[in-house]
Amino acid sequence: MDDLARFCCLNPDCPDHGKRGHGNLTVPMRYGPNKARRLLRCSTCKARFSERKGTPLFDARLPADKAASVLAHVAEGVGTRKTARLVGVHRHTVTRYVRRAGGHAERLHDDLVAFSPGDE
Numbered sequence: 001m002d003d004l005a006r007f008c009c010l011n012p013d014c015p016d017h018g019k020r021g022h023g024n025l026t027v028p029m030r031y032g033p034n035k036a037r038r039l040l041r042c043s044t045c046k047a048r049f050s051e052r053k054g055t056p057l058f059d060a061r062l063p064a065d066k067a068a069s070v071l072a073h074v075a076e077g078v079g080t081r082k083t084a085r086l087v088g089v090h091r092h093t094v095t096r097y098v099r100r101a102g103g104h105a106e107r108l109h110d111d112l113v114a115f116s117p118g119d120e
């Protein structure tokens with residue numbers, strides 16, 4: 001059984017949009033290298049999407065460990081050129097991943113703030 005508690009429907013028009021661990025998601029198929037990536041399906045709205053959609057790794061061409069390493073270096077304050085040398089990627093690649101992750105962090109922030117309880 002796949003653990004889908006971290007995932008939620010990404011269709012903004014779905015009544016169950018954004019509800020994590022709601023039980024509305026299934027895994028109709030796997031894809032990618034070694035079939036390691038899951039395609040998720042929402043039983044409420046019938047939408048299908050990659051488990052990577054909405055993450056900095058979606059459509060990323062670097063292996064996940066390398067992409068994570070790039071972001072870890074940058075998060076520690078290592079500069080773009082230095083990160084590129086240490087991880088062994090082009091500095092433009094570092095810039096692209098940082099932009100992607102930055103945008104993701106911003107959306108995650110908005111998501112969390114939107115669901116935060118009020119002061120009362």
Ligand SMILES: [Zn+2]
Pocket residue numbers: 009010011014015016017042043044045046047
């Ligand atoms: Zn849905």
